[in-house]
Amino acid sequence: MNFASFINTNTEKFRTRPAIGFKKKEEWKELNWLDFRRVIFKTANALRTAGIAENDKVAIYSDNSAEWIVFDLALMSLGAVSVPIYSTNNGEQAEYIIKDSESKMILVGNQEQYAAAFEILLKDSTLEQIIVAKKSVWIKKDRSHYFQDFIKDGAENIDITEKNDDDLATIIYTSGTTGVPKGVMLTHGNFHNAIKAHFDFFKFKNFENETSLAFLPLTHVFERSWTLLSLYGGAKVYFLENTKLIAHALTEVRPTMMCAVPRFYQKIYAGVNEMVQNGSSSKRKIFNWAIKTGTETAERKRLGYSIPLSSKLKNKVADALVFNKIKNKMGGRLWFMPCGGASVSPEVTRFFDAIGVHMTVGYGLTETTATLTAFPFEHYEHGSAGIPLGDTRIKIGENDEILAKGSGIMKGYYNLPDETAAVFTDDGWFRTGDAGKFDANGNLIITDRIKDLMKTSNGKYVTPQPIENLLSNSNYISQAMIVAEGKPFVTALIIPNFEALKEQIARMNLPFTSWPELVNSEKIKEFYREKLEEIQKGLSGFEKVKKFVIMPAEFEVNSGEITPTLKVKRNVVLQKYEQLIDRMYEH
Template sequence: MREYSVPVLVDVPASANCADTVFRRGEQEPGAVVISRKSGDAWVPVTAAEFRDQVAGVARGLVAAGVEPGDRVALMSRTRYEWTVADYAIWAAGGVGVPIYETSSAGQVEWIISDSGAKCVIVETEDHEKTVGQAAGDAAGWPAVWRIDGGAFAELTEAGAEVPEEVLKERRLARGGGDLATIIYTSGTTGRPKGCRLTHDNLLFTARNVAGGPLEALFDVDGRAALLFLPLAHSFARLIEIVLIETGTVLAHTPNMKNVAPDLQAFRPTFLLGVPRVFEKVYNSAEQKAAAGGGLKSRIFHQAVGVATEWSRAESSGGAGLGLRLRRAAFDRLVYSKLRAATGGRLSAAVSGGSALGERLGDFFKGAGIEVFEGWGLTETSAPSTVNIPGANKIGTVGKPFPGVTIGVADDGEVLVKGRHVFDGYWNNPEATAEAVDADGWFHTGDVGELDKDGYLRITGRKKELIVTAAGKNVAPAPLEDRIRAHPLVSQAMVVGDDRPFVAALVTLDPEALTQWREANGRAGAPIAELAADPAITAAVQSAVDDANTLVSKAEQVKKFVVLDTDFTEESGHLTPSLKVKRNLVTRDFAPSIEALYG
């Protein structure tokens, strides 16, 4: 087995807990702006003292409501300021946060609340409150519910007014690194979600070693600010929330993905967290706009893409020559500067996780002046285990282990992980814990990958997602799907072929890209069912498939595909909240389409 380790950089004392920094900074730097809260169209600064006081007020309310140390408190909300207040208030009261995705069904909510034994629930909206009510059914002893949009924080603060400060301080300081901080239920693509037990030490060790090590440069700039828009119920965004609080980076929230573009321009962050689909959408939108502007604009854009890619690769292998630097400077005025302006003009770096970004996008964004650092990890590893480093960003990999982490690659290619960031086990599920963590302490991730000589990890697929054709050929679907999805008209792609004579694919169309395509092709108002069968659309998708097929051997190539007349979405139940395709559900729900491919 190949292994690569990076020594611990920042040790975390056993007494530390996640709420410490909020109270320490509130006392030592009371006037420092730590959060920017959106109110209407304005961004209102929140100081360290103001944030601490609001956290303390809600925490006292939880204590008054009967929350004891170690009690679980569920939190169901979009990504917004109040989420962060509630998160830290739960910790300050000695509780354990149990996040629930705001899109969760009543059945999912019922499972998480009942399995975790949550004592109370904080929800965002009336709809969320109704969902929790539906989950309760006729159950006796169902936990109390507070609604953020119904004045929950004011109610809790008033209820906790009589709780002495000494009591709250005692609660907070009684929780240490070994104590449970959160139970995060994996969204999963199959089966019931499992609750991952993460301790205060898991989270703080990860946050401080990432921020003080590989990504230190991103959090050591004047006016540092970050916009969070991914669901805080997901471990990736949650860990970044902690990193931002720990580093004093001004944190802002966007609860609605549709508001990301205007909020980027208004808030002007220096740092961004995203998943590959977000960066794909940014690229595809720019490409579509260029195409809509006519042949010259389209040619300029694609030339700019080529120069950005060439410049990025040259910089990674010794530096660009004068001619290339001059060409890049010219396209910077024509293309790249406009892309950066659309993000507020201050953004120069972003971190991507959740699935593979790919070299195409990584090189383009780096060449355009927004370097994307790809990382990798799972909920069970407190989100990240590896990440690329400013100044040593090896595009196409997910980077090196962060300090204190060891990565191993087993003989069958499975990626294994050790470190203080590895979870404490699955809640109420010792059998699953024993299956995931072996006797030597290795966490078995289920991902397949390769370690290069410098310790950089490349993820090549999932053990359980490998397709084996009827001819016995093993096919990793991810590289094919990523390349097909790169086409501007494509939203999602899922490769099939298990026990079949050849590899095929289901393809869905991007609704936003279709709007522009309709206008450009005189098809305004044409329904998606009609466009899915349009020869021009079919030809465009065929070009994407042909491009993907260049990556693999002939036996692994996609021989047939079908363009579906509906998209895979989180709302339809076919995507996880981190935008991964639920392969088993797609296979079930689109069985007739799959059968037709092999008819």
């Protein structure tokens, strides 16, 4: 069955209920299911009229928007194949994906993306037309059309093209922390089975009453799968185009569910803790009491026990005094937050459980249609990645590598038979490239990326991710990259949280000059030395960061230092800052 068939099912069920929300002229608007289907089918017919046929490839190069998801579902309805490109990719990266996938058409979102696409269009490429999502973008008339003009004559009905489970639905190019991006081929069956597995696993009640906010890039398999799952279940999905406005969007949209990466939660956790530390002793006492109360209640829930009336009453007081202030900044209604994309420390998950916002930690890859394992609502283990969903089977192979089988596993890499063969064992298990183990209760624990495991010159093995998580749980550290491979001790490149550091500079009465000058000042270095000493108390001697460099600016997506999902590309950073790193080992 074509995955997009749910559009008809839900339109019959929900007709005039809102399906999606988006911002237009600073105001949130909604489309109900009837209008949502109408615009998807008009788009599908316009694509067909423009020459897009079954199995043709069409790229989407845009920030999140209503047009993004409409275009995606229209392509699926036709049996065509969507090829998402990260909105932060430059022209050269976009060109590689368009060429490799042989995309015939592209949807772009802003002026920069249009300029890059137009340049590719003029070259001898497969690209034939550009569709532009917004009228605010200036376009040349040559094979370029505004989305609204493109669809205006499209018929409002369409017979959704029949598809089998094995038929291709999308090619997602991995952002990859190493090497050239590879096109992951996901099928209609991958999406259908992965989403069904989630509903069977979580057994949501009245899911159609939920509201989700899509703020991670739809290009990434995590947000894409979560958004499709939300729409499939009849929930309302709002699309945030400018991620910098997340704080405003949370209070305006007031979502009940939302997926996010660990950095989102770490920032909230670190910010709250810093505020408490800088508050009065009475505020600290109240906060600590509230967290203790919330943790006791959360632990009973986690273990499947009923909550005594006395605990419920205490929790109400903790809510009124402390937790509601934090939750209101997130809109006040969030209760379910899937978290993936990287590991997250147990302190963070326990904190959110205590305040009454359940972080559902999961583990998966683009190649597995996102989730392989996740926290159930009860009997999950903090610090783990949960248990397998649906028909997923997991075993631990050589070098502790996590191997997986199941209906969410990709068809293969587009036009790369050798690379496809390399990531499957002879008996068909997918090699994740991650190291892990199972605990006594069957929870999967990710230990690290196999490629990232580091061995010091003293023969000690260091797993960087848990140490980096520990450091970035601090409000003063936005990101940290550990260096240890072949070195006598562990060092780190530290990206400060510049907002928090600016406030600290004011408290220290240091004049603000420039970031390069400030991060090299002895007072700031000493401040970070003290912080690191405090943070690393629980680590073994050989794991501790002995020396560090404070970076004067964030790692950049455009320069290739981080992926669009904010994972550090270690090899790029090591090469770029080789001299800086070497200097830490000179004395």
